[in-house]
Amino acid sequence: GAGVSQSPSNKVTEKGKDVELRCDPISGHTALYWYRQSLGQGLEFLIYFQGNSAPDKSGLPSDRFSAERTGGSVSTLTIQRTQQEDSAVYLCASSSGQAGEAFFGQGTRLTVV
């Protein structure tokens, strides 16, 4: 597809379980971002990948959160031992890496029960 694709669109998980969220960026985009939006909140930066550089992980809220980007394309955000406060919409975006807009996916709505 032409846009950023995220899967699943919705995920309900039990507290304590691990979850994986997937992001397929726009082909050729070297930069990939993960954000999350909790209910009534803004977009919270989580992690940023740019080409082969070390990712900027400064936004990850705890060591239960990790992300990988394989082959400079698909990215997976993993949350281990999920907690109820992890419930949010997780948004992925990609950009060309130069000054310009980032394009967002539709997001994954994660609900931890």
Added chain:
Amino acid sequence: DQQVKQNSPSLSVQEGRISILNCDYTNSMFDYFLWYKKYPAEGPTFLISISSIKDKNEDGRFTVFLNKSAKHLSLHIVPSQPGDSAVYFCAASSTSGTYKYIFGTGTRLKVLA
């Protein structure tokens, strides 16, 4: 600390009038700014951007103004239309850094018919 701030959580405007959304930032290294619009259950979509070498950028009904000395930017929508009702986020990045986008908390705009 919140590096990008949108102090008005909501705004209501009559159709046909001007909508003015404000954004303040604290990091003097930011030199590229963007506005995004977000409808419920969708990812944010890019609206307009401005580089710090400019103080104004216009695209149709949307104009962004940048006041570097005040570390303030604003988005003007003229004339406002009911379809403009959405949450608007401003974002900032440093092109000398990693192009990581930092978002504000958003302003919910409601255009009344």
